[in-house]
Amino acid sequence: MTAPDPTSTSTNELLLRVLGEVSALNSRLSGLENKVEALSPAPAPSRKSSIPNGTISLSGSGTPISIPASPSQSLPQPQGLSALSTSPPPPAPPAAARHPSASDPTHGGMYSSRVILTTYPGQVGITPVPLNWGARTPEERGPVIASRHKDSIKVRNAVGAYAGSYSIYRALSIASGQLSPDHRPDFTNTEPPVPFPPQAGWFASPAGDPWGKHKIVALDPWGHLAPQLFKESHFDKGLDIRPTIAITRAHIAMGELDVSASLGNLPIDGTVVQRAPHGGGVELNVTKAAVEPVWYLPGVAERFNISEGTLRRALFEDTGGMYPELLTRPDLKTFLPPIGGLTVYIFGPPEYIRDPTKELTLRVHDECNGSDVFGSDICTCRPYLIYGIEEAVRCAQRGGVGVVVYFRKEGRALGEVTKYLVYNARKRGGDSADMYFRRTELIAGVKDMRMQALMPDVLHWLGITKIDNMISMSDMKYDAIVKSGIPIQKRYEIPDDLIPPDSRVEIDAKIVAGYYSGSKTLTAADLAKTVGRSWEDVEH
Numbered sequence: 001m002t003a004p005d006p007t008s009t010s011t012n013e014l015l016l017r018v019l020g021e022v023s024a025l026n027s028r029l030s031g032l033e034n035k036v037e038a039l040s041p042a043p044a045p046s047r048k049s050s051i052p053n054g055t056i057s058l059s060g061s062g063t064p065i066s067i068p069a070s071p072s073q074s075l076p077q078p079q080g081l082s083a084l085s086t087s088p089p090p091p092a093p094p095a096a097a098r099h100p101s102a103s104d105p106t107h108g109g110m111y112s113s114r115v116i117l118t119t120y121p122g123q124v125g126i127t128p129v130p131l132n133w134g135a136r137t138p139e140e141r142g143p144v145i146a147s148r149h150k151d152s153i154k155v156r157n158a159v160g161a162y163a164g165s166y167s168i169y170r171a172l173s174i175a176s177g178q179l180s181p182d183h184r185p186d187f188t189n190t191e192p193p194v195p196f197p198p199q200a201g202w203f204a205s206p207a208g209d210p211w212g213k214h215k216i217v218a219l220d221p222w223g224h225l226a227p228q229l230f231k232e233s234h235f236d237k238g239l240d241i242r243p244t245i246a247i248t249r250a251h252i253a254m255g256e257l258d259v260s261a262s263l264g265n266l267p268i269d270g271t272v273v274q275r276a277p278h279g280g281g282v283e284l285n286v287t288k289a290a291v292e293p294v295w296y297l298p299g300v301a302e303r304f305n306i307s308e309g310t311l312r313r314a315l316f317e318d319t320g321g322m323y324p325e326l327l328t329r330p331d332l333k334t335f336l337p338p339i340g341g342l343t344v345y346i347f348g349p350p351e352y353i354r355d356p357t358k359e360l361t362l363r364v365h366d367e368c369n370g371s372d373v374f375g376s377d378i379c380t381c382r383p384y385l386i387y388g389i390e391e392a393v394r395c396a397q398r399g400g401v402g403v404v405v406y407f408r409k410e411g412r413a414l415g416e417v418t419k420y421l422v423y424n425a426r427k428r429g430g431d432s433a434d435m436y437f438r439r440t441e442l443i444a445g446v447k448d449m450r451m452q453a454l455m456p457d458v459l460h461w462l463g464i465t466k467i468d469n470m471i472s473m474s475d476m477k478y479d480a481i482v483k484s485g486i487p488i489q490k491r492y493e494i495p496d497d498l499i500p501p502d503s504r505v506e507i508d509a510k511i512v513a514g515y516y517s518g519s520k521t522l523t524a525a526d527l528a529k530t531v532g533r534s535w536e537d538v539e540h
Contacts, residue, residue, distance in 0.1 A: 134204030147240035160336030201460025217299030340408025348396030354463030359400030363388025436509030
C-alpha cells in the first residue's frame with residue numbers, strides 16, 4: 001500500500017505526530033537532567049510540579065496562556081531549602097568566602113547548582129502564606145512575603161522583590177560579595193514615631209462603590225507595621241518579612257523658605273517653622289513617610305478597566321520577560337514592581353489628616369530632577385513645589401494640616417532620557433506651546449504615562465476624606481481624586497510671578513489641554529504665539 005501524501009495528512013494526525021515528538025523530547029530531557037544530577041557533587045532534590053501539561057488560564061484573560069508544565073520541566077528544590085526554621089539567620093560569611101568563582105556553578109555557594117526560573121500553583125512544597133487583600137485585621141489579611149530567602153521561598157505570596165527599583169542594587173551587592181543573600185534585617189527601634197492607625201480605605205469597599213472593590217491597590221496599607229504585626233507569627237519563625245513603608249520625623253531647609261521668612265510671608269512660630277540652628281535661616285518640622293509600590297493585581301486591572309490576564313501579560317511581555325511568575329502563578333495576586341515609590345511630607349499634627357473638622361491643604365507633585373533639584377527654568381516644577389510647601393505650612397499654622405506627596409515619576413513617568421530628547425526637539429524645532437505635547441507624542445508615543453488612577457491610594461491610606469485646598473492645576477489629578485470619593489473644595493494655580501519666562505510654553509499648553517486656571521483663558525490658536533527660548537538665547 002502506497003504511503004499517504006504528507007500534504008494530505010489531516011490536522012489531527014499532524015497534531016498527534018507533534019505531540020509524540022514533544023513527548024519524546026521531554027523523555028530525553030528528563031534523562032539528561034537525571035544524568036546531570038548524578039554528576040553533581042551535592043545534588044538538589046527534584047521538586048516536581050503537580051499541574052498537568054497544557055495551559056494555565058489567567059483569570060479574566062479571555063484566552064489561556066500556554067505554560068510548560070510537564071514533569072520533565074519541573075523546578076528543582078534549591079539546596080538547603082528545608083522546613084521553616086525558628087532560629088535566627090546565621091551570620092554572613094566573609095565576603096571573600098562568598099565571592100563568585102567563574103569555575104564554580106554555584107557561584108561561591110551563594111546559589112543552588114540549578115536555577116529556579118519560576119514556580120507553579122500546586123507545586124509540591126509550594127504553600128503560599130494566605131493573603132486576603134482588604135481584610136479588616138492584619139491577622140486576616142496576612143503579611144506580604146516577596147523574599148526568595150531560603151526559609152521564605154516556599155511560602156512567598158507575592159511576585160517581585162522588596163525595595164522597588166533598588167532591588168536591582170541589592171542583587172548587585174549579593175553578586176559582588178558585599179551582601180549575604182541570607183541576610184535578614186534587625187528591625188529593633190525602627191517602628192514609626194507617630195501612629196498611623198487603620199482607615200476605612202484600607203478595607204474592601206462597600207458593594208457598588210464607583211471606584212471599585214478597593215480604595216487601595218497600589219500600596220500595602222499595613223506595610224509600615226509589618227515587622228511588628230507579624231513578628232511572632234512569621235518573622236521569628238524564620239520568614240523574611242520586610243516593611244514597604246517607613247515613617248520618620250525630619251527637618252526641611254530650602255533657600256526659598258528663608259526668603260519667605262525674611263519677608264514675613266512665612267512666620268516663625270517655633271512649632272512648624274523654626275529658626276535654623278546655623279546660618280540664620282529657617283527649617284520646617286515634618287513627619288514623612290516613604291512608600292514602596294505593592295500592587296494588588298486584580299484591583300489594578302479593575303482600576304484601568306482591563307482584565308487581570310491582560311495586565312499580567314503586558315507586565316511580562318513589555319518588560320523583556322520580567323518575572324515569569326506573573327504568568328505561571330495566577331494564584332499570587334500581589335506584585336512588587338521594580339519602580340520608584342513616593343514620599344509623604346506632613347506639616348502639622350499627623351492625626352489632623354483624618355479629622356474632617358480640620359482644614360487640609362494638599363500638593364501632589366511628580367518628580368522633576370532638573371527643576372526640583374537643579375532649578376531648571378524650562379518648567380514650573382520647583383516653583384510650584386515651593387508654593388505647595390509654603391501653602392501647606394500656612395494651613396498648619398492656621399490650625400490645620402498640610403500634606404505634600406512626592407511621586408517618583410520623572411518626566412511624566414516617561415523618564416529623564418525621553419524628557420531630554422523632547423527638550424532637544426523643542427529647541428531645534430521652534431519651542432511653541434502649540435507643539436508642546438506633540439513633541440512628546442512623536443518621541444514617546446504618548447504625552448503622559450503617570451497613571452493618575454493609582455495616585456489617590458496614598459490619600460486613602462492617610463485617611464483623607466476631603467481636601468480644602470488643592471495646590472494643583474492638573475485635571476488628571478483632580479479627576480482621579482474626586483472619582484475616588486474625596487471631594488476638593490478649592491483649587492490653586494501657580495501664581496503668575498512664580499512662572500519662569502521659559503516655562504510659559506508648558507503652562508499655556510497645559511491650560512488649553514484642560515488644566516485648571518481661574519485667571520487665564522486661552523484657545524488653541526493662542527498657543528502658537530507662546531514661544532520659548534532657543535538654544536541661541538542660552539548659549540554662552
